[in-house]
Amino acid sequence: MVEGGSLFRWFLRILGWTVAAAIAVSAGLSITSDYLYRYHSDDIQGPARNFHNLDNFFSAVADGHGIFLHLTGFQNHKILAMMTYMRAVYRLYPLPVLTAEPGVRIITLDELLDNNPDRDGTWMIDHGVQREISLEFNESGEFSFRVIPAHPGG
């Protein structure tokens, strides 16, 4: 039986329950969203696999040497090129990973690909790297690579 004046208290309790329900629904939606993102999409596992492979690849082909990275076939996949370059720089640091002449700013995708011509052995030795990794992304979406040691005049 609701006594006089206690209707207001009922009202307050309903407000409290409303807030609690809203918090619970929000947290439920949040966890659902995170769970789907984490365990029902490839948004984390996919990149994790790819970077694991890429890291091992760079460590193996650089083999303790600074590298000149020559990227070809990435004109339609510029983000992939940038990601690959940045990952190589991160993975191999403190070994140098070069794609361009000193003084060339690289922050946009075009700045990376427009300043990345093939270099000869003399250039590489002059710039303190010992091998070229020529990375090609072909039409069928596959990587191929060549490792070219730097020889003077080569």
Place this chain on the structure above:
Amino acid sequence: MLVVGYSTAKLLLGSRSILEKLSWGSVLGPGVCGLCMIGCSLAGKSPTRGEIGWITAIFAAIMMYAKPKNRGQTSAAAPPAQTAPIWWIVLCIAIIGYGIYVTAVDALVTPLIEWDAYSDWQLKAKVLALHALVPRPEFFSDVRLSFSHLRYPLLVPMIGAGLHAMTGKLDDGLEKVPYLMVYMGLGACVFFALRKWRGVGLALGATALLMSCPTMLEYAASGLADMALTAFYGCAIISILRWQESGDWRELALASLLGGCMCWTKNEGVAMALVNAIVILLFTPRPLKPRNLLAAAMSALVVFLIYLPFLLWARGLPYTDENYAQRLTLSGIIQNLPRFGHIVTAIASSQADWWLWGLLWFLPLLTAVLGWKRLFTRPVATLWALLLLQLLAYIPPYLVTDWGDLNLLLSVSMSRLLMHATPAVVMLVAMQSPDLNLHGIKLRAPGSRHPQSAYDPP
């Protein structure tokens, strides 16, 4: 880091419980330890085990011998006696547990996959592990590495550098671990603060909201600087609210220290520290009283002095990226004002995206309506001011950006910027909400009522 953070918390928090000081230590530790290592690095010494050992030993000595004066009850009234039913406690702890579990997996198992994490923050961690800041490493002048934002602040890289120094390996894969600690520390600090002000039920609910927020879970242990900035900012807000409540200068010192950490973490941290300074000045009780004016000025000065070495160190570094500081002119802003509506729409549509936030951004509006009487209390007004000023502060850089595709910039950065405000949002939800009263629809005996908190409306 925990020892350094705990010692700092013990000095500045006085007689709080060990658990609460540990929580603050988890947030303060990486920040203070990082600042100490930056100091050594500016003196020409890159981080080493010995140096970190010395820093830890000094703080451990402080922890053992410092006897900060116990503060009395900072609130004139007793804390609220509101309790919560067991099912609510279990539900909230389960939600928080999920957050901690997935963040721990990210920190300990998942490799570094975020673009900015490996191209910027953690790449520089490797640089700083090998080179002192003075003489300035060649890395920061090599414009071929402009993609790593050569002029960005260095606290997060220095934290990573310290870890690499401790393990002796650059590829130890541990660079994300401190942010698991920071994530849990932030949650616990928010819980302890809100428990005192609003009782355990609302405190747990708000903490669960914060720690389950999808954007927070995505970035907490991703190796980016956003978790650290969010935690420093969240804890600075708590300190400001406590300072308003108690007038204790140590709370303001803590807010200032955290403000300095924010500036050293991200450029956005400078804007947030400025917002804090404005709020400290405007929302202090009796703002025109000389003592309070002096306190606000001292707080701003401390933040500036902590940040000053970075400004001096970064002089002469090449400007190769957005350079918002130079673009943020009145004429630049006025010229690009037509973008304003588009940016506000983008912010609102991001906030409405349940996939990113659940109902987080909807709850302050709901609780403002349901608990409207609390809107006029000082802490709620302070939190609204902080939130609105912060959102406003994030608009001008979008106005003047030189990114060709504004939509692309908004889509890649908006969620992380909004994440910085999440502690203010959940505190706002808890502070202005009506009492939960979840013990069933049962009427209280006439005449009985909960003891009032200092933050209860009159």
